[in-house]
Amino acid sequence: MFTNTTSPNPFVFNIDIYTDTVCPFSYLGFLSLTRAISSFSSSSPFTPTTPIPTPIFNLTYHPYILYPTARPSSRALGTALKYIYSSSSSSHSSQTKTSILTHLDNLAEGYNIIFNWEGLTGNSRDSHRLVLLSQLRWQNHHHNHHNHHNHQTFMTALYRANFELGQDISNRTTLSNLGVDTGLFTSEQDGLAWLESDALGPEVDAESQKARTEIGVRAVPSYVVNNKWVVGGMQDRAMWEGLFSKILKLQSVSVTGTVGGEKEEVGAGEGGGGGAGGGACHGRNCRFVVDNNG
Numbered sequence: 316m317f318t319n320t321t322s323p324n325p326f327v328f329n330i331d332i333y334t335d336t337v338c339p340f341s342y343l344g345f346l347s348l349t350r351a352i353s354s355f356s357s358s359s360p361f362t363p364t365t366p367i368p369t370p371i372f373n374l375t376y377h378p379y380i381l382y383p384t385a386r387p388s389s390r391a392l393g394t395a396l397k398y399i400y401s402s403s404s405s406s407h408s409s410q411t412k413t414s415i416l417t418h419l420d421n422l423a424e425g426y427n428i429i430f431n432w433e434g435l436t437g438n439s440r441d442s443h444r445l446v447l448l449s450q451l452r453w454q455n456h457h458h459n460h461h462n463h464h465n466h467q468t469f470m471t472a473l474y475r476a477n478f479e480l481g482q483d484i485s486n487r488t489t490l491s492n493l494g495v496d497t498g499l500f501t502s503e504q505d506g507l508a509w510l511e512s513d514a515l516g517p518e519v520d521a522e523s524q525k526a527r528t529e530i531g532v533r534a535v536p537s538y539v540v541n542n543k544w545v546v547g548g549m550q551d552r553a554m555w556e557g558l559f560s561k562i563l564k565l566q567s568v569s570v571t572g573t574v575g576g577e578k579e580e581v582g583a584g585e586g587g588g589g590g591a592g593g594g595a596c597h598g599r600n601c602r603f604v605v606d607n608n609g
Contacts, residue, residue: 325368326566328559332374333526333537335381336442336484338601339396339419339430342474344536344549346426348374349467351555370563376450376470378443378523379535381601385438387485392477393432399601422549422599434481442473442484443523444515449499469497487511534600545580549599554581 330348334341352372382399390398393416400415416432423430446469453466472493476482482489491506493499500506526532538546544558558581 327371331539337439340549341536351552387437388435389437392436431481435483437485443519
């Protein structure tokens with residue numbers, strides 16, 4: 316049980332998420348994390364006398380472009396993924412070039428989704444611009460649950476369009492229509508005009524470069540919780556709920572609202588590591604590709 320007798324304010328989990336919209340492990344990681352948050356928030360821990368307020372979760376998405384030289388609509392998604400894996404570190408050797416899609420299909424069954432590998436895909440830069448636009452418009456207002464819901468709705472729609480519906484999220488018409496459907500744009504023409512303007516493009520480039528060169532992200536998804544706990548690779552819901560419980564227990568002791576010291580890597584079983592802070596890849600992430608034949 317957790318005690319928090321000094322403040323009625325809920326504890327805040329700030330989770331930085333380094334992701335690429337064309338990485339299937341980023342989608343599965345998104346589903347796992349958001350379901351863990353929903354489950355954890357609905358099971359409010361309490362003492363016999365003092366309930367603990369439901370924690371607040373602020374999710375901030377940071378772009379990490381795995382394949383920056385890819386052209387829009389350049390390959391079928393399944394073909395692109397097999398190419399990325401064949402071009403990336405040998406640490407993926409446990410999944411052969413031909414078995415990676417089967418591996419992903421098996422993981423997807425646990426989330427009741429079916430991947431569509433036939434749709435076209437390509438450079439993810441424009442989709443990251445929309446992620447930042449959605450985030451700027453709707454997120455980081457934890458007192459306003461409607462705003463947070465809208466951003467999560469957009470992320471769900473974007474991932475689902477790419478991985479389940481076979482839609483090409485490197486195509487600006489597809490992205491514009493997604494923006495209309497989720498309330499970012501008033502019309503397809505409005506969305507296309509915004510995309511043609513390259514608004515937020517320099518921000519995407521700068522954040523993706525910073526993730527690689529300054530923060531040290533080598534694969535996605537990667538997560539940093541409260542600037543302390545580093546999680547590499549897609550993790551299951553139990554891992555996330557265990558980490559949230561651990562952080563709350565430490566909070567109940569320190570009652571400071573933060574945990575100091577150096578970053579600590581967690582979730583180092585299958586799917587751990589390979590992200591910010593170090594560790595090996597265990598086959599549940601996607602790695603940066605340098606290639607001029609996109």
